Amino acid sequence: AAGVIQSPRHLIKEKRETATLKCYPIPRHDTVYWYQQGPGQDPQFLISFYEKMQSDKGSIPDRFSAQQFSDYHSELNMSSLELGDSALYFCASSLSRPPTDTQYFGPGTRLTVL
Amino acid sequence: ELKVEQNPLFLSMQEGKNYTIYCNYSTTSDRLYWYRQDPGKSLESLFVLLSNGAVKQEGRLMASLDTKARLSTLHITAAVHDLSATYFCGYSGGSNYKLTFGKGTLLTVNP
Numbered sequence: 457a458a459g460v461i462q463s464p465r466h467l468i469k470e471k472r473e474t475a476t477l478k479c480y481p482i483p484r485h486d487t488v489y490w491y492q493q494g495p496g497q498d499p500q501f502l503i504s505f506y507e508k509m510q511s512d513k514g515s516i517p518d519r520f521s522a523q524q525f526s527d528y529h530s531e532l533n534m535s536s537l538e539l540g541d542s543a544l545y546f547c548a549s550s551l552s553r554p555p556t557d558t559q560y561f562g563p564g565t566r567l568t569v570l
Numbered sequence: 571e572l573k574v575e576q577n578p579l580f581l582s583m584q585e586g587k588n589y590t591i592y593c594n595y596s597t598t599s600d601r602l603y604w605y606r607q608d609p610g611k612s613l614e615s616l617f618v619l620l621s622n623g624a625v626k627q628e629g630r631l632m633a634s635l636d637t638k639a640r641l642s643t644l645h646i647t648a649a650v651h652d653l654s655a656t657y658f659c660g661y662s663g664g665s666n667y668k669l670t671f672g673k674g675t676l677l678t679v680n681p
């Protein structure tokens with residue numbers, strides 16, 4: 457079965473640089489979520505999109521922005537990178553239909569900021 | 571503010587033993603999820619619990635939900651080494667589909 461695809465899998469950047477993370481959801485899934493997981497931490501919700509519109513926003517820094525495109529893939533843009541942005545970034549997708557909306561997670565992008 | 575509390579945070583077990591991980595949440599739950607994560611890897615969906623009294627089992631793992639007590643449990647039966655991982659419970663409620671996770675339980679199963 458098709459899974460969520462994320463690229464790149466690993467990314468190394470310098471402070472103050474910019475990074476773009478990409479996510480390709482499972483086909484026919486209508487909702488995409490982004491989570492950030494620091495070392496030894498639980499995943500923290502950043503932002504979500506339903507049918508290409510932003511549906512919810514969590515603790516996402518103003519330096520970050522995201523969008524979902526017409527083909528349902530999503531991109532997370534991160535500017536003015538800081539050391540504290542080093543983390544695993546997960547994209548998840550779901551088919552948001554009651555009663556269940558299990559989120560399926562991609563393999564993640566490991567971002568290291570030097 | 572929604573809170574999801576898991577305990578224990580660390581669990582070291584011997585193979586063949588039984589144990590339970592607890593997940594308490596602070597508000598009325600619509601949906602409670604359990605995920606497994608191996609080190610540096612993705613989160614794998616284990617169970618979705620949607621109603622009071624729901625019980626689901628897969629192999630040596632069984633999850634249950636008590637919405638009145640705001641408690642979900644993940645029971646491990648006759649643990650084997652392959653179950654070593656971090657287990658997260660997650661809450662999703664109402665029209666807000668984002669997941670709020672507990673801190674996770676790092677399970678180590680020793681021979």
